[in-house]
Amino acid sequence: MAVAGTVDAAAQSIRDNAKAVIQQLEQSFGISSFRARQDLAYLIAEIDDVAIRQQGKLLSQLNKQERQLFVDSNNLLVNARRQADGTLQGVQKVAETMEGGVSRLPLADRSPRVLRARPEYLVTQAGEGAVSIRAEGSLLGSGPAILRIGDQKCALAAQTETAVTFQCAAAIFRTKDAPTTVTSDLEVTAPRGFLDVILFRPAKIKKYHLATVVAPAKLGTYTIEGAYDTTVRETQPRDGRIEASNEHCQGERVHGPFRFSATPGWSVDPASIREGTVHGTNRQASIEGPHEVAFSGFYYNAKLKNGGECVKVLGKIVSYDARAWRNQDVLWTEYRDVDREQPLALAGAGIAWGGDVSIALPPRMKWFRVKVRQIDGQERVIIDRDEKNDWFSLDHDAEQRTIVIRPRSLDEALALR
Numbered sequence: 001m002a003v004a005g006t007v008d009a010a011a012q013s014i015r016d017n018a019k020a021v022i023q024q025l026e027q028s029f030g031i032s033s034f035r036a037r038q039d040l041a042y043l044i045a046e047i048d049d050v051a052i053r054q055q056g057k058l059l060s061q062l063n064k065q066e067r068q069l070f071v072d073s074n075n076l077l078v079n080a081r082r083q084a085d086g087t088l089q090g091v092q093k094v095a096e097t098m099e100g101g102v103s104r105l106p107l108a109d110r111s112p113r114v115l116r117a118r119p120e121y122l123v124t125q126a127g128e129g130a131v132s133i134r135a136e137g138s139l140l141g142s143g144p145a146i147l148r149i150g151d152q153k154c155a156l157a158a159q160t161e162t163a164v165t166f167q168c169a170a171a172i173f174r175t176k177d178a179p180t181t182v183t184s185d186l187e188v189t190a191p192r193g194f195l196d197v198i199l200f201r202p203a204k205i206k207k208y209h210l211a212t213v214v215a216p217a218k219l220g221t222y223t224i225e226g227a228y229d230t231t232v233r234e235t236q237p238r239d240g241r242i243e244a245s246n247e248h249c250q251g252e253r254v255h256g257p258f259r260f261s262a263t264p265g266w267s268v269d270p271a272s273i274r275e276g277t278v279h280g281t282n283r284q285a286s287i288e289g290p291h292e293v294a295f296s297g298f299y300y301n302a303k304l305k306n307g308g309e310c311v312k313v314l315g316k317i318v319s320y321d322a323r324a325w326r327n328q329d330v331l332w333t334e335y336r337d338v339d340r341e342q343p344l345a346l347a348g349a350g351i352a353w354g355g356d357v358s359i360a361l362p363p364r365m366k367w368f369r370v371k372v373r374q375i376d377g378q379e380r381v382i383i384d385r386d387e388k389n390d391w392f393s394l395d396h397d398a399e400q401r402t403i404v405i406r407p408r409s410l411d412e413a414l415a416l417r
Helices: 007-025 031-053 064-083 088-104 194-198 410-415
Strands: 113-118 121-123 130-138 145-149 155-159 163-169 180-189 205-215 218-245 252-261 274-281 285-294 297-305 311-313 316-319 325-352 357-360 365-374 379-383 392-397 402-407
Touching: 007 031, 007 064, 007 088, 031 064, 031 088, 031 113, 031 205, 031 410, 064 088, 113 180, 113 205, 121 410, 130 180, 130 205, 145 155, 145 163, 163 180, 218 252, 218 297, 218 402, 252 325, 285 325, 297 325, 325 357, 325 365, 325 402, 365 392, 365 402
Parallel strands: 121 205
Antiparallel strands: 113 130, 130 163, 145 180, 155 163, 180 205, 218 325, 218 365, 252 297, 274 325, 285 297, 311 316, 357 402, 365 379, 392 402
């Protein structure tokens, strides 16, 4: 960095570069990303502190420590921008660079410094309790310390030279479906020197922005797609006809059997057998059945009785009787059981941190696909297998026909990122 430019221009360049790195880090949801973003905010706070006091000056007019602060900050950002490639490994490298670098930045004067704030993250809060926010560093106990979140002021709970703790309303730390960053504004008072006292100079206030990432109660949602075989019963209507008639002079006769068989591959539903339309008959004709009912078929008989008499004279018929006849439908239903592939589509509820989710699958499952959409925007797709990753594992028990999603706790998940 050249030492001929203005303090204002150099400070703005560092701010712009820091914000560019922060924007890249915001794509990642993990402890490394949280810490790197916070360290960049600390760096901006140190630069702003000098820029406000030395506004309008050239870099060459700053003292050695102040100039070194700008040079070291610029070098840190050059390295950070080179490493911030959007990958998890890149995020971790940025975090390592910033954590070590910010702690070694030269202070322009003897003023308070914040190097870490906790909690860096928490699960969305319920109820009306309080969340403890703790800033750690040096020279933090020299005077009043104030923490505000928006227009709400947090209560000071403890203050030492190396840490200051506040109690903030839990209602502030709530989110539903996506991670939310809650930013708090910390003001700490620098120690007053001898000249400050005798010249009645006001105490110097140093400002920091602290960040806490609030995670939803659930790490994401799941859906399950797949296919399974199931047995489906098909039916079809069938019909047949009984046609029977007597010859003259046969009196009363039983005709049959009239057999009706199931279509190959199908079975007769015994309860469905019934007599259908009578197309032609006389009073002395009827049908009898069904008999020998089985899945393969059944039969009916026709009972016919001629009307009147046959009169014979000298062995010759001189008067004929009335022939009996019957023409009638028989109806029934057949069925068969066939295997059909059925689609499976389950839209599950959310997956809570640290809480197993057990999903029952239908029998004869052919394949499945589980999609888990995480709150960090990533979608995991698991097809016909077990799975283990940073946030959850998936176990498939084919014998018990279950899928179990086993999410890690938030602490475990973020520790791996």
